[in-house]
Amino acid sequence: MGSRFLYWPGCTTSYLLPELSERMGGLLGRLGIDFKLLSGKERCCGYPLVLLGDYESFSSLAVDVVDLISAEEPEAVITNCPGCYRCFTEFYPRFLGRNSFKVMHSTRLIYDAIKDGKLRFRNSAKLRITYHDPCDLGRHSGIYDVPRNILTSIPGVELVEMERSRESARCCGGGGLLRLSISQLSTQIAVTRIKDDIAPLNVDAIVTACPTCLKNLRDGVSISKLIYDTKDFNVLDIVELVDMLIE
């Protein structure tokens, strides 16, 4: 018998933001959650193949991933990647015709821990932030409130909403493989998100819950700063913020 939970960081976190997966692992440990990683056996969830319309490759990859995960017999798969989350919850059942395993986004896990009193925050924070809805988590998976509930539970953190938020949120530009295929356009969309939607709020940090948004918005912040002289916003994944402010 393996561990109760399987932590699935997904390719973006695992390959491009290893520090985020470490934070996430650390947080899980502190919460006393019994989890394991696939480490060297990790595969891509196949979401990029869906976005490419390569359903044939996707279906066969999905079968392999289900086998890989099922072998660990986890109670649930935990991921901080909304792309993987959407892929597992929407496209796996659609293409495989069944629900193969339970999936939880990191925000759900964190919020449950807060509700159960397992997560306590330092009282010293004083941070004005805004929350950027990742498309795959918000519009595509309908998760808008859970991350906000986390943020408003942290003492000293003031959540300021953008005019374009929730279903009206502007994409960070990283969706649809655009970050990989037409990167200049992708970054420009992030710049607009920063300049038009975030800069007027006068916040200290931008919090999101998606590694692709994180990377794209960070690029956007540096370019927007250069061209439009906007603030050098700190862009944080909600996991990072929580882990930083935990007691």
Added chain:
Amino acid sequence: MSSWFESYKEEITRELENEVLRVALERFSKTYWNARNSALRRLPYYNYYRKRAREIKAWSIEHLGELLKMVKENVESLGGSFYLARNADAAVEYISKVCDGRNARLVVKSKSMVTEEISLNEALIKKGIEVVETDLGEWIIQLRNEKPSHIIYPAIHLTTEEIAHTFSKALGSNVPADALKLVRIARERLRQKFVDADVGISGANVIAADTGTVFVIENEGNARFSTNAPSVHICVSGIEKVVPTVEDALLISRVITPNATGQLMPVYISLITGPSRTADIELKLTLGVHGPKEYHMVLVDNGRSKMMKDSDFKEASYCIRCGACLSECPVYREIGGIIWSYKYMGGIGAIWTAFTHGLEKAAPIAFTCAVCGRCKAVCPMEINIPEMILKLRERLLKAGLTPQQLINISNNIRNLNNPFGIIREVEKA
């Protein structure tokens, strides 16, 4: 095979560096957002309207055959002619013949995306006919020899300053960058054209089958002139525009308007039911009084019935062409609709293009989408555009139209277990 992607990306880079476009789209996106939001706040029944509109469209597409038959019978019984054009060529040929029959020298047009789709202007101009676009936006782009960059706002890629520049060039005098002055010039220059025109061509926003009535929505009043002043009126539209009743058509007009322009009602909705007529003299029916004597309705199929029969894409035919999806699209916000189109632009445009002009023309449009779903959230008809984009990409892949750069991503996943092509060191035990 897909080297087109590289040159297409260069075009995108150029558009991203286009200063006029950047300023124009920045102004547009803010104004539109505020206007639509404030209109929707003042329309308490909006959600009821748009849900009903979707039901009407869904029903109409299922019963299109009988509705088209009804339109034809009604238009003909009113003394008009009805023509169902199988494709673009057939439509252009029919319209050309009508113009020939009247020895037309001058045609005035009000806004119509379908005539863009079938490249009507080019064909008429080739025949030596002078074609004048009378919608201000369309007129501006006609002066610049460009194509529309938005289905509602054809010249939205231009700033006031740039339009003044265009007018100055066309008139050979210095025109100030002042919207009021620019409008005055358009009014002066176009007024006589309406009077002199032999034929007026319009589009249609909705068509009611039960009476054969065409709904033309506008704010400027040019469509009224174009459809009223010349002695021949040709209405050109797509077969998907037909709904059962006049009431249905009015309801759809009310859904189009706030999404298109942020108004509660447009300034004008013209309801046109056949040629102008009178029976004032001894109840003798005479056609053509102050309005046109000759009236033609040309409805174009051009791939639409194929779309409607395709379960993956059928819902794209529910589109009422309100443009909300473009106006709110984050990609459109950066590059606009000139390069991101063949004739139809943006996400929904990619789907339409695939059916009206083929997969090859749709490929660049489809691969520029961020699949973020903003269009689906804003679309009054709840059309699942992002899902259709994925289905379209599947067909593009099968047709060998996927750019190599994207194929590489799938190769990376297969060979290296990640989309980025990163070779990971084998972890030591």
